[in-house]
Amino acid sequence: MxxxxxxxxxxxxxxxxxxxxxxYLAIAGSLIPAKLVPGVTLQDGSRLHYRCxxxxxxxxxxxxxxxxxxxxxxxxxxISERGLELLSATFIFSFLVALALYAAGCKSRNQSSSLKPHxxxxxxHDWWFGVQLNPSFLGIDLKFFxxxxxxxxxxxxxxxxxxxxxxxxxxxxxxxxxxMFCLIYILDYFFYEEYMTSTWDIIAERLGFxxxxxxxxxxxxxxxxxxxxxxxxKVELTTAAVIANCFVFLIGYLVFRGANKQKHDFKKxxxxxxxxxxPKVVGGKLLASGYWGIARHCNYLGDLLLALSFSLPCGxxxxxxxxxxxxxxxxLIWRERRDEARCAEKxxxxxAEYRRLVPWRILPYFY
Ligand code: NDP
Numbered sequence: 545m546x547x548x549x550x551x552x553x554x555x556x557x558x559x560x561x562x563x564x565x566x567x568y569l570a571i572a573g574s575l576i577p578a579k580l581v582p583g584v585t586l587q588d589g590s591r592l593h594y595r596c597x598x599x600x601x602x603x604x605x606x607x608x609x610x611x612x613x614x615x616x617x618x619x620x621x622x623i624s625e626r627g628l629e630l631l632s633a634t635f636i637f638s639f640l641v642a643l644a645l646y647a648a649g650c651k652s653r654n655q656s657s658s659l660k661p662h663x664x665x666x667x668x669h670d671w672w673f674g675v676q677l678n679p680s681f682l683g684i685d686l687k688f689f690x691x692x693x694x695x696x697x698x699x700x701x702x703x704x705x706x707x708x709x710x711x712x713x714x715x716x717x718x719x720x721x722x723x724m725f726c727l728i729y730i731l732d733y734f735f736y737e738e739y740m741t742s743t744w745d746i747i748a749e750r751l752g753f754x755x756x757x758x759x760x761x762x763x764x765x766x767x768x769x770x771x772x773x774x775x776x777x778k779v780e781l782t783t784a785a786v787i788a789n790c791f792v793f794l795i796g797y798l799v800f801r802g803a804n805k806q807k808h809d810f811k812k813x814x815x816x817x818x819x820x821x822x823p824k825v826v827g828g829k830l831l832a833s834g835y836w837g838i839a840r841h842c843n844y845l846g847d848l849l850l851a852l853s854f855s856l857p858c859g860x861x862x863x864x865x866x867x868x869x870x871x872x873x874x875x876l877i878w879r880e881r882r883d884e885a886r887c888a889e890k891x892x893x894x895x896a897e898y899r900r901l902v903p904w905r906i907l908p909y910f911y
Pocket of ligand 1: 743744800804807810829830831832836840841843844847872875879883886887890
């Protein structure tokens with residue numbers, strides 16, 4: 545028996561896969577034509593610019609891997625066979641990167657909003673939450689780079705799991721549904737990658753172990769649990785179950801993308817039509833029609849339905865594949881509470897008026 549595998553000791557092979565992946569992403573991110581997207585204005589008035597070419601980088605990598613496998617240069621199943629080794633290698637890498645970020649941040653004399661060190665003196669706290677807002681390495685914005693790596697890592701883990709089921713002739717409807725839903729979600733994410741530049745993580749969190757671990761370990765390895773689970777478990781889905789599952793995905797996708805897009809469009813142009821009508825606006829600042837007139841965090845509802853749709857293909861015999869929707873439910877309720885408090889503070893009576901107009905937080909008539 546391969547004891548290294550059981551103990552999840554990172555092998556040199558897994559280190560090689562990681563190094564190759566990061567090197568590819570760094571080179572592709574710098575060389576492939578990109579849309580240059582300005583980030584939000586920082587406290588000192590400066591703005592970072594992000595090279596949004598994740599979609600092309602990902603498609604090119606998929607093509608290269610496909611050609612490499614066809615020529616017999618590599619094995620597409622390697623990730624699914626070395627999952628635990630890769631997990632531990634990525635964990636150790638995240639730990640070391642966070643230490644390096646801490647050391648570099650503490651030494652920095654830079655006073656710009658992006659790089660000014662915030663050192664509390666508590667080593668664990670500073671290592672966990674990070675010291676600098678937007679550190680970079682060789683000109684690459686590390687926060688943007690890590691989140692891109694994590695989302696792409698999730699896709700390539702899934703594809704390797706898919707290759708493994710095809711190789712062992714055990715491809716099921718469940719696996720096809722799970723793979724298809726995740727593929728659409730990840731493609732959509734990279735299609736709208738520029739939206740990431742205004743998210744909370746990018747604009748407000750410093751880069752420490754929490755974010756590095758979240759991006760590199762948590763996203764790819766826990767969001768793919770359903771795929772790993774389906775590798776070892778057989779599920780028979782009825783036609784009605786397949787149709788119902790597609791329906792949950794479709795509704796989730798429409799709400800998730802529609803709500804995020806409406807807010808994005810509204811922020812860019814407060815007169816932009818919402819569902820073909822002029823927007824209903826509270827206090828000149830908050831959108832109160834479309835999805836944002838149904839619930840104050842309708843986008844979270846869409847994301848939760850999507851998460852559920854990724855797990856439903858696994859049936860209901862085990863709670864394990866439901867890890868992601870359960871985790872997301874807890875995370876988004878917590879996040880929604882924090883965001884409400886932040887908005888109440890920022891918008892004051894305008895927010896109170898919005899709450900009166902739209903009383904539901906996430907799910908109308910329930911929460
Ligand atoms: P939101 O995109 O909901 O952003 C909240 C902010 O939007 C508020 O702070 C406020 O900011 C603004 N806002 C709120 N209501 C209104 C309104 N009615 N009109 C205009 N502006 C408004 O939150 P997140 O950044 O948390 O989430 C973005 C997406 O990412 C969501 O779809 C979420 O589901 C997803 N997500 C997914 C995770 C995962 O693990 N899968 C984890 C976290 C998020 P301002 O001060 O700018 O007005």
